[in-house]
Amino acid sequence: MRLFRWEWRLLGWRIIGVPCLMIVALTSLTLLGQAGSSASTITTALLTVGLEVALPLTAALVAATAVGYDPAVELQLSLPVSYRATFFRRLILSCVPTAITAILMTLVLIATGQWLAPASGLLGHLVWLAPLTWLIALVCLLTVMLRSAVIASALIVVLAGAQALLYDLFAYTVWLRPIDLFATTVRFAAPVWWMNRVVLLVLAALTFLLTGALLRYPARLLGDE
Amino acid sequence: MSVSTRVALLGVTRYEFFMQARRWIVWLPILASAALMLTFVSGDRVNYYSAFTPAETVGTFALLFNFLTPLACGLVVADRLARDRRSHVDDLLQSLPSSARPRIYGKALGAGVATILPWFLIEMLGFSLLASAKHNSGVFFLGMGAFLAINLPAFIFTLALSLVLPLLLWLPLYQIAFVAFWFWAGLDPSRIVSISSSVVSPTGGYAAAGLFNGQGGYAGLANALLRLGPLAPPPSLGSGIVSIFIILAIAVGVLEVGVSFLRAGQRQAS
Numbered sequence: 276m277r278l279f280r281w282e283w284r285l286l287g288w289r290i291i292g293v294p295c296l297m298i299v300a301l302t303s304l305t306l307l308g309q310a311g312s313s314a315s316t317i318t319t320a321l322l323t324v325g326l327e328v329a330l331p332l333t334a335a336l337v338a339a340t341a342v343g344y345d346p347a348v349e350l351q352l353s354l355p356v357s358y359r360a361t362f363f364r365r366l367i368l369s370c371v372p373t374a375i376t377a378i379l380m381t382l383v384l385i386a387t388g389q390w391l392a393p394a395s396g397l398l399g400h401l402v403w404l405a406p407l408t409w410l411i412a413l414v415c416l417l418t419v420m421l422r423s424a425v426i427a428s429a430l431i432v433v434l435a436g437a438q439a440l441l442y443d444l445f446a447y448t449v450w451l452r453p454i455d456l457f458a459t460t461v462r463f464a465a466p467v468w469w470m471n472r473v474v475l476l477v478l479a480a481l482t483f484l485l486t487g488a489l490l491r492y493p494a495r496l497l498g499d500e
Numbered sequence: 501m502s503v504s505t506r507v508a509l510l511g512v513t514r515y516e517f518f519m520q521a522r523r524w525i526v527w528l529p530i531l532a533s534a535a536l537m538l539t540f541v542s543g544d545r546v547n548y549y550s551a552f553t554p555a556e557t558v559g560t561f562a563l564l565f566n567f568l569t570p571l572a573c574g575l576v577v578a579d580r581l582a583r584d585r586r587s588h589v590d591d592l593l594q595s596l597p598s599s600a601r602p603r604i605y606g607k608a609l610g611a612g613v614a615t616i617l618p619w620f621l622i623e624m625l626g627f628s629l630l631a632s633a634k635h636n637s638g639v640f641f642l643g644m645g646a647f648l649a650i651n652l653p654a655f656i657f658t659l660a661l662s663l664v665l666p667l668l669l670w671l672p673l674y675q676i677a678f679v680a681f682w683f684w685a686g687l688d689p690s691r692i693v694s695i696s697s698s699v700v701s702p703t704g705g706y707a708a709a710g711l712f713n714g715q716g717g718y719a720g721l722a723n724a725l726l727r728l729g730p731l732a733p734p735p736s737l738g739s740g741i742v743s744i745f746i747i748l749a750i751a752v753g754v755l756e757v758g759v760s761f762l763r764a765g766q767r768q769a770s
Contacts, residue, residue, distance in 0.1 A: 289670050289673070290672075292670075292673060293672050293673055293676055296673060296676055296677060296680075297676055297680070300676070300677075300680040300684075304684065304692060307692050307693035307694070308691065308692040308693070310693055310725040310726070311690070311691050311692065311725055313691070317691055317692065321692075329680075332676075332679070333672075333676055336672045336675050336676060337672045339672075340670075340671055340672045344586070346586075421525045421528075423525060425575065425576060425578055425579045425671075426525050426526060426528065426529060426576060428575060428672075428675060429529035429572050429575035429576045430528060430529045430532065432529075432571060432572065432575055432675075432679055433529050433532050433533045433536075433568065433571075433572050436533070436567075436568045436571060436572075437532075437533070437536050437568065439683075440536070440567055440568060441536070441539070444539075
């Protein structure tokens with residue numbers, strides 16, 4: 276627990292600011308959409324996209340910075356504590372503020388009747404949990420593989436942007452549906468939605484395993500890109 | 501420009517260009533985001549352009565890139581200046597006789613050319629596909645003009661923002677703000693209040709519609725929720741050129757903020 280406290284101090288309170296900024300951006304967009312004739316549809320769609328993709332993307336960008344650069348990595352590698360444990364500790368901590376924000380937003384969306392997902396209750400949190408886990412797993416793997424948090428972040432944004440731009444392609448191509456980040460927003464049928472969430476979680480687990488395996492090789496960690 | 505400033509600018513530009521052009525991983529996000537647009541001119545989708553004139557074709561296709569590729573370019577250069585500080589090269593560079601301006605502009609030029617190179621190559625491939633589909637080689641050459649008028653200003657805008665603002669903001673904070681801004685600036689203004697129908701929008705809608713009569717942008721949209729008046733005139737050659745100059749002026753303004761920031765740092769150090 277003491278190690279978690281130290282890591283929290285290293286990350287600083289600023290990591291709370293990032294999901295807060297995203298919530299401000301989403302609220303502003305929602306307010307800007309109020310002037311139109313189909314305001315309620317736009318509000319629901321925007322908030323769902325926010326919960327499903329924007330907040331997970333926020334977590335991924337913070338996670339990439341949190342795990343991507345450590346000026347004392349040589350020292351870390353010489354300690355009896357495994358660097359892998361430190362890596363994942365930082366990752367978990369960096370996601371906490373975004374996860375809390377997402378939980379609150381889920382409760383608000385359910386309470387206000389703007390809920391589009393076919394699941395509710397605890398399982399309703401899969402709306403954000405599955406994409407969040409998948410995106411942070413992918414960004415960690417890319418950061419370790421490419422040794423650059425900035426490039427990993429850019430690739431993640433391109434992935435999310437590509438799915439937004441080609442949403443019809445992802446929604447109507449059978450083999451792309453399981454990895455569609457916008458499954459709730461485009462309103463997949465319940466069985467497809469459940470399959471999509473499970474596939475994202477399984478992919479995330481496999482990606483974490485691969486990242487863990489790569490972290491066993493100190494040569495991958497020494498030196499910036 | 502004095503001789504020493506010119507030499508410094510050339511030196512920084514050359515160094516930045518080669519340093520970045522040799523890092524193949526930097527090419528990945530740009531190639532991915534640009535190659536995505538080729539899906540719009542492959543298979544049956546190329547038929548969408550069959551009724552368009554060559555100018556409309558290149559304007560419409562070039563505008564597509566501005567939805568995502570400038571974003572990828574901005575994100576990959578976001579740590580260029582901030583990285584100098586992290587690796588403590590900053591202190592060394594501040595001790596050199598060269599001033600802050602060649603450092604910022606040299607970085608922008610060098611990193612900019614290295615970043616836009618993969619984008620340019622992919623877009624030219626797209627124009628050659630369109631040229632062969634329309635049996636008109638003019639599409640390819642007109643495409644170069646569309647790249648310069650529509651894509652280059654948007655790219656310079658994101659480059660300036662991404663070089664300077666991470667000096668003032670924590671990187672993930674900047675990344676989120678930048679991504680949110682870019683998507684907002686490209687949204688349909690008839691559904692959400694946005695600047696996408698105005699000449700100040702960096703997404704290149706006016707250049708596409710005014711200079712090439714390209715489709716897909718929102719320049720001067722009549723049913724925009726927010727009436728922007730003189731800021732959203734009907735697209736024409738003049739308003740297209742004005743829009744390009746406004747975007748470039750904002751970019752230069754942002755770079756000048758960066759110059760002042762570096763100078764303030766130098767004064768503090770001395």
